[in-house]
Amino acid sequence: MKTSTLLFALTTLLVAGGTRAAAPQESDYYSIETLPTENTPMEVSGMMLRSDGRMMVATRLGDIFIVEGAYGDPSQVRFQRWASGLAQPLGLLEHEGWIYCAQRGELTRLKDVDGDGQCDVFETVCDDWQISGNYHEYNFGPRLDRDGYLWVTLNKPFGEGPYGRADWRGWAVRVDPKTGTMYPMCAGLRSPAGIETSPWGDMFYTDNQGEWCNASKLSVLEFGDYHGHPWGLASQQKAGAPFDGMPQPISGTWMKDMHQQIPQFKMPAVWFPYEKMGNSPSGMKWDITEGRFGPFADQLFVGDQHHSWIMRVCLEKVEGHWQGACFKFMENFQSGIIRLAFGKDSSLFVGMSNAGWGSRGNSPWGLQRVRWTGKTAFEIERMSARPDGFELTFTQPADAAAAANPLNYKMESYTYRLESRYGGPEDDKKNIRITSATVLEGGKRVRLTIDPIRAGYVHELHLSNIPAADGTGLLHSVGYYSLINIPKNVAL
Secondary structure (H helix, E strand, O other), X not given: OOHHHHHHHHHHEOOOOOOEOOOOOHHHOEEEEEOOOOOOXXXXXXXXXXXXXXXXXXXXXXXXXXXXOOOOOHHHOEEEEEEOOOOOOOOOEEEOOEEEEEOOOOEEEEEOOOOOOOOOEEEEEXXXXXXXXXXXXXXXXXXXXXXXXXXXXXXXXXXXXXXXXXXXXXXXXXXXXXXXXXXEEEEOOOOOOEEXXXXXXXXXXXXXXXXXXXXXXXXXXXXOEEOOOOHHHHHHHHHOOOHHHOOOOOOOEEHHHHHXXXXXXXXXXXXXXXXXXXXXXXXEEEOOOOOOOOOOOOOEEEEEOOOOEEEEEEEEEEOOEEEEEEEEEEOOOOOOEEEEEEOOOOOEEEEXXXXXXXXXXXXXXXXXXXXXXXXOOOOEEEEEEEOOEEEEEEOOOEOHHXXXXXXXXXXXEEEOEEOOOEOOOOEEEEEEEEEEEEEEHHHOXXXXXXXXXXXXXXXXXXXXXXXEOOOOOOOOOEEEEEEXXXXXXXXX
């Protein structure tokens, strides 16, 4: 047998009662189409689906375009400039006939009054936050909450710099769109590159690993929260209660214990383990396509700028706290992913830029479109916490004999400290024993009991030798569950 043939055989044979499984590829289930941007510096920094069904994109260089022909032949796509002259618009939102965007120095609203396809009116909604001149003072958003306010996350500067510290850097704020009044909401953010309103109305954001942020994360934003970075604490006296009593964090404290030192400290919903799940999480979108984009309805897709890939997150509320698992979804995009947006046809548009940061996708910018082929991959659709372990739900039934074998699962857990250094390791690691694997619903679900189960720890799960009942192999076989709270009682 030739070496290449032997290698192919080894990669496609899964040892599960001699069951032979095909080696699945992401492209079997989702296709990537590239829109032509060679002649337009499409460093996408904001993106949204307009109410008229057209896709709108903003660029880091200050332009806003309408993407004409976005749903047809990519070669026929045209970019119609709708506005220009903005300063790093890092988000777009349509609200009551206006287009809102967070610029470097203000929250702005724009409108095409005469209907000629170009913006005529630029109005400042709020400019109450400050900038020092540091290049790293990005502002992300806005997003609309259930009360009709607009949320913006304010990036902290990089290093001390020559200009001094500006107020409100590292905060999440919300703005009354009618009066322009700004209200400080949360402190302790580092590089909050993504902000999104959940389908049920909660506000979530992504943060990038760095100093005082040992692992990238997805977190909920609620009034009074503190997320760990001390940079913006100088503004707490201006913010008033409940922020004015927050002490400086002590470097080296376990994050799971931080609430004992600072009661306002908010644990994340999901940690994205460094390198394994990207380096720089960015924009995100919930799948509200009701199954038209595949089997992950109501889950969250999160882009990563450095790894040029998309992650998938399933969430659940446990003992009052949102938490859940993350999985790899798709890789090999052409540049660093900044923004995601679903189109009117339920395809997913992916806006990208390197902007000097570098990424695995080596193009300087890009705009691509992901379509579901209609085939369903064999995946871990959901990973849910149980008092004594986890329950896995698959997108299709697993081979029952293989799924019932505890030796086909491997798990370890680890957590993180809150430290002043740049990033930090997976700490206090422990191998976890899978004590049983109970197959339910003919292989559609598997209940795992483990020892030990640890609150405040990532539980990293690897599956091997578990094909679908029809022999198809798992497309992605690793999940990372951030177990902040252990549920007290969940029925089988």
